[in-house]
Structure formats: structure tokens, C-alpha cells
Amino acid sequence: MWGDGAEGNGMALELRPNCECCDRDLPPESPDARICSFECTFCVDCVERRLGGRCPNCGGELVRRPVRPQAALARSPASTRRVRRETPCTGGGADS
Numbered sequence: 001m002w003g004d005g006a007e008g009n010g011m012a013l014e015l016r017p018n019c020e021c022c023d024r025d026l027p028p029e030s031p032d033a034r035i036c037s038f039e040c041t042f043c044v045d046c047v048e049r050r051l052g053g054r055c056p057n058c059g060g061e062l063v064r065r066p067v068r069p070q071a072a073l074a075r076s077p078a079s080t081r082r083v084r085r086e087t088p089c090t091g092g093g094a095d096s
Contacts (some may be wrong), residue, residue, distance in 0.1 A: 015078035021089035036060035
């Protein structure tokens with residue numbers, strides 16, 4: 001069955017609850033969440049207006065975060081740990 005492998009061994013996405021730049025809430029069902037391959041999480045507004053589509057932490061591409069179905073959220077809940085950048089968000093790549 002799809003999803004059993006990832007959920008069973010801890011490989012599911014963390015689904016962080018906020019934008020690292022502006023601290024906007026990004027619930028698991030939000031279509032406005034964007035992530036990089038390291039799961040750094042930003043809102044669509046910061047990605048488009050401040051970051052130019054690139055993660056300020058690693059320089060990677062920021063893409064739409066998938067929405068986890070409600071039944072899967074019951075088995076693998078979203079994170080409640082809020083992450084914020086220590087330095088202001090700017091675009092162009094890793095700590096630019």
C-alpha cells in the first residue's frame with residue numbers, strides 16, 4: 001500500500017507549521033506552503049516577493065509542499081515545532 005514505507009520508518013515530511021521568514025501559519029492542508037529538499041518551509045508570498053523561488057538557507061528550489069490526507073495525518077501528524085531564521089530573508093541563494 002502506498003505511504004506505508006515512508007510513514008512506517010519516519011521518512012514522512014515534517015510539515016512544519018509556519019513560514020521561516022514571516023512566521024505565517026501554514027497548516028498541513030495549506031496550498032500556500034513551499035519547501036526545499038531539506039524541508040525548510042516558507043509561505044508563497046515570501047517565496048515570490050522576497051526569495052525569488054530559492055531557499056535562503058541552502059540555495060535550493062522552493063516547491064509547493066504536498067498536502068497530507070486527513071487519514072494519514074492521524075497516523076503521521078504534522079510538526080508543531082516552529083522554525084524561524086535568525087537573519088532576515090533575502091533572495092538569491094544560501095545566506096545571500
